[in-house]
Amino acid sequence: MKRKQQIFLPDTIIDTYAAFPEAFYPNMKVLLKFCTTLLMTTVTIEQTFSVLKLLKTYLRSTMLETRLHGLAMIYIYRDLVLNIDVGIDEFGKSNRQLEERILFHYNGHGVPRPTANGEIWVFNKNFTQYIPLSLYDLQKWMSSPSIYVFDCSHAGVVLNLFVKFAEQIDKELEEARRNLAQTSFPSSSTNVHPAAQIAPLLPTSSPIHDILLGACSENELLPMNPELPADLFTSCLTTPIRIALRWYVLQKNISRLNPNIDQEMIDKIPGTVTDRKSMLGELNWIFTAVTDTIAWNSLPKDTFQRLFRQDLLVASLFRNFLLAERIMRSYGCHVCSRPTLPPMFEHRLWNAWDMALDLCLKQLPSVLKQTESGIREPVYEPSSFFADQLTAFSVWLGENSLLTTTVEKEQLKQPEQLPIVLQVLLSQSHRQRALDLLARFLDIGTWAVHLALSVGIFPYVLRLLQATSDDLRPYLVFIWAKILAVDRACQIDIIREKGHEYFISTLTDARSSNGVRALAAFNLTCLVDNYTKGQDELLPVMSRVLDILNTPTTYFHETSALFLWSTLFLGQAWRLNANACEKAVLIRAPDTLQSLLTTHDTPEVRAACAYALGTYLSSSTSGNELSERRSEQSKEAAIALIRCLHDGSPLVRQEVLVALHHFLNLFPQTTTTTTTTTTTTTTTATTNTSGTNITITEAIQTVASSDPSYEMVQLSEKILTNLQQPISTTFFHWCCSRFRVSNTITRDLGSGIAQQRGASYIEDENDFFARSNRYWRNHCIRSNPSRLADFQHMRETIFTNRISNATPLVLRLHPYENYLVVANSSGNLNFYEFDGSPRSKSILKVGSIGSTINTLDFINAHDRTLICVGTDTSAIRIFDESTQRLISSWIALYDQYTHIHSSHHHRSISNPTSTSQPKFVVDWNQQLCRIYTSSSNIDYISLWDVERERRLYTMDTGTSGGVYCLVSDSNGYCAAGMGDGTVRCFDTRSRENPIGISPSPTPLNRHSSIITLKSDINNRLLSISNMGQLRRWDTETGISAELPVPQTSQHISAADIHSTGNVLSLATANALQFKTCFGDLLFDIKNSKFAQTSCLSFHQYRPLLAVGFKDGSLSMFNGKTNSSTV
Secondary structure (H helix, E strand, O other): OOOOOOOOOOOOOOEOOOOOOOOOOOOOOOOOEOOHHHHOOOOOOOOOOOHHHHHHHHHHHHOHHHHHHOOOOHHHHOOOOOOOOOOHHHHHHHHHOOOOOEEEEEEEOOOOOOOOOOEEEEEOOOOOOEEEEEHHHHHHHHOOOEEEEEEEOOHHHHHHHHHHHHHHHHHHHHHHHHHHHHOOOOOOOOOOOHHHHHHHHOOOOOHHHOEEEEOOOOOOOOOOOOOOOOOHHHHHHHOHHHHHHHHHHHOOOOOOOOOOOOHHHHOOOOOOOOOOOOHHHHHHHHHHHHHHHHHHHHOOHHHHHHHHOOOHHHHHHHHHHHHHHHHHHOOOOOOEEEOOOOOOOOOOHHHHHHHHHHHHHHHHHHHHHHHHOOOOOOOOOOOOHHHHHHHHHHHHHHHHOOOOOHHHHHOOOOOOOHHHHHHHOOOOOOHHHHHHHHHHHHOOOHHHHHHHHHHOHHHHHHHHOOOOOHHHHHHHHHHHHHHHHHOOOHHHHHHHOOOHHHHHHHHOOOOOOHHHHHHHHHHHHHHHOOOHHHHHHOOOHHHHHHHHHOOOOOOHHHHHHHHHHHHHHHHHHOOOOHHHHHHHHHOOHHHHHHHHHHHOOOHHHHHHHHHHHHHHHHHHHOOOOOOHHHHHHHHHHHHHHHOOOOOOOHHHHHHHHHHHHHHHHHOOOEEEEEOOOOEEEEEOOEEEEOOEEEEHHHHHHHHHHHOOOHHHHHHHHHHHHOOOOOOOOOHHHHHHHOOOOOOOOOOOOOOHHHHHOOOOOOOOHHHHHHHHHHHHHHHHHHHOOOOHHHHOOOOOEEEEEEOOOOOEEEEEEOOOOOEEEEEEOOOEEEEEEEOOOEEEEEEEEOOOOOOOEEEEEEEOOOOOOEEEEEEOOOEEEEEEOOOOOEEEEEEOOHHHOOOOOOOOOOOEOOOOOOOOOOOEEEEEEOOOOEEEEEEOOEOEEEEEEOOOOEEEEEEEOOOOOOEEEEEEOOOOEEEEEEOOOOEEEEEOOOOOOOOOOOOOOOOOOOOOOEEEEEEOOOOOEEEEEOOOOEEEEOOOOOOEEEOOOOOOOOOOOEEEEOOOOOEEEEEOOOEEEEEEOOOOEEEEEEOHHHHHEEEEEEOOOOOEEEEEEOOOEEEEEEOOOOHHHO
16 A cells, blocks of 8 residues: 655744654654744734644644544555645646546645635645635546545635536536537448547546535634634544544533543543444444434435445545534534535434433543553443434334335334444344344335335345354344345345355254244345346255255144245246256256145145246256256156146146146147137147046146136136247245235245235234224124024014015125125125115125026134135135135136046036036035035035145045035034935044944935035034925934924925024925924914025024025015114
């Protein structure tokens, strides 16, 4: 490092050594030459200093180089050459040779006032007089970008004229560029036009963007206080801590804890500014935090980034400039700058800075006694500044972290202490607490992440990736997950600094929790996302990730996030990367993904497996010829994918379709003929299951014709129409977006349906009271169930209205809310509120063309209600009641619509005497989150886990009669009413040996006999035949008893049993009958209209009955005398 300090002195000298106290500068052991012109009285300032004081001031000025090198640490100025008090000719010559930026410091104490023509005064070569220097010439010599410091009286004049000349030079440069652009160049490449030689000589930047700092405004003089340095402004910029302490002690209007501190003691404060453990270093650390925070809270974000984050020198200067503004104002000087900054001298954080100074000075006498006694590291009480600021930040988080909507977050006032939190990351004593608070802040969402990035979080947390403490791992991987979810550009710096090794060690550390390892896997996935260098660097990690996926586990819920991001890592690692694909073949990664695709319980993990197989197949299409092994693995992957086209999760089915599209592009031996009625496509790749072959395109055609999801139908038709058309998926970005929403610290991968509904959130106060109110209301309703006496007043209807032209097919009354849902023959769901007469709430289109709604149930009726709808095509759709959005759908009995069978060989039952459509039967079990499905034309029952969105297994009914009704309990028992008049009960905990209840010796009418099957309050089954017969079934003994109900020749069109009131209702040709569960007739309502009854349903708890008629009308019966209680 080359450093020069040039002091030009005239020949005329005097001996000043005797007049200069040796104790003032102990290192001064040589004869000093003192410039006689220094004592010259200038044009604008009357000489007021004594010779000794003037000498001290001059010596301090000559030490400017030392102070500048102490500015923001010396090592950043290794290429800086300082020329102090150099003449104008030497100055111009030296600066024309410089190509880097320049810090120009003009220390013009005692010089004449700048001229109106834009000139400042400097020494001539012999230091005998002042001569003018044009600011225009100065800018030409300096070029841009440069930094100018004008420590002189009337500095505001200099800044104004500087800006004027900068605008003039900018116009000249723009005109030169415009003229150059209009110059025509010769067509020959060998001849070089002279304009081409001029182009490189034009400056690339304009002086209008240079940074200017001035000590005072236009009409102000510098302070002349003997107790302060003459270059007070320069001292603030170069030695801020010393001058801040000196100024603080000089203030007479401040009450200090120790008023006996003098200037000499301040000069003896132990430590250095670079040692945060020393007293002086701690003050410098606090000062940096305070000034950064004041600037961040006062300046526009782009201005803060430019001045405080893009360059260390500029940042250090402007931190000190904030102090200079405060100190210079106390002496009547208003500092100025370009860019212009708002006043920040009254910010309330200066009070915290004063308190830190006061606490430091309070301990100074005892610290100095320790140093005088020879103690090198004196003991003192560290400042509580950072701990107090962390507490304030924690309070802010507690008040604002519960906000959920984007609008609320954008309207938040940014936390004042955020820059201080970043400074605290440098301290080991406060680091864990600071990381915890920072993680909680970033968890608010994208708004918080952008805010943290703007304040400069990146270099702090990047440096911490070199930390070895295990206690910090959960915080660091979470913070980086939040950052990478928002800003992928960070991956370049992380790979360059080897930060990925930190995430690899966390992922492979079995001592870490599955949640922390999942976050590490997410971070690694982001590092290979569309970044070839990251893929190559992390290529060896693929085998380690595969070991994780091959680890046996019985707790899928706990490892689902880890498996999800491990799978997505593989998918992104080999995406468009031939080397990674070849490595995948060697370690048999596709085989592992195929296994997880069919067996894992979490729908997101299954979808991730399909996505990863899709990127594997798409990467194969972009490379050269495939190896034989890779080609075989691709076909095996296609066979596994086609088996999952009827997965219970639409998320999985969509990724399977996209992956199969990539396979069809990989093996294009396909002939396709498309017409308006049929589409015939064949391919060499087929799958064989249970002895039946099905081509890939035939499977996709099945999806296009039968899938209940409109998006799936669209996607499959798009694939069949044009195989070459590019198909993209947003699954990976959807998974990543979950890290951009709030409250992921306490959220893991829940059910697929819960994820489809959107991001979970912590409730605010209003939601909390609403939920508490629902809980209390539901409790009261369940605690006061209907009794037999409550049904005595059902002889009169509350209302009878025609609500639609379509026939009601199924209706359900919400168990806790005052509305009912009616499914009609038009395929619509009609929601009606009632309090005496029905009012239309909304209409929802459900069924596809040609399908009929057979079943209707409420899911999670006690909280946020979902609507489960089943059609005769065995399609199940689940809607969000509040938004009426489809959140999940699947084909429950896909075996009867495709050639793909399960391990059981089921038969379809045909009924030659019936012309009606098969009846699809569904029973929803709220306690077990399961759906039991069957149909009147099949001999098995399918059991679906709604939370996992997959079929658990199927159970043979053991009889040739179809299933007409289902009922289940929380113990795992399921009862099915068969077409032959029997009831069969199954223990779903035992797949191989289901318990069956034998039919009675005198069975009910054979075909389609049982129309209703429910359990009473004593957990006994009750069944009603189509002729009105009633049987009670004991599930423990298997014995059934026919209750003494009068035989009727009239056909029963609809029936239902109340869950708690021991009452049943039957609709016959001329009456609506109400009976007890023992067969006793309570009363009946005579009306020929009941012959047109299409459906009826009891309320689960209240004495309410809704009846639908074929003409589209609806009647409501209330057993309470006061209908307003409904």
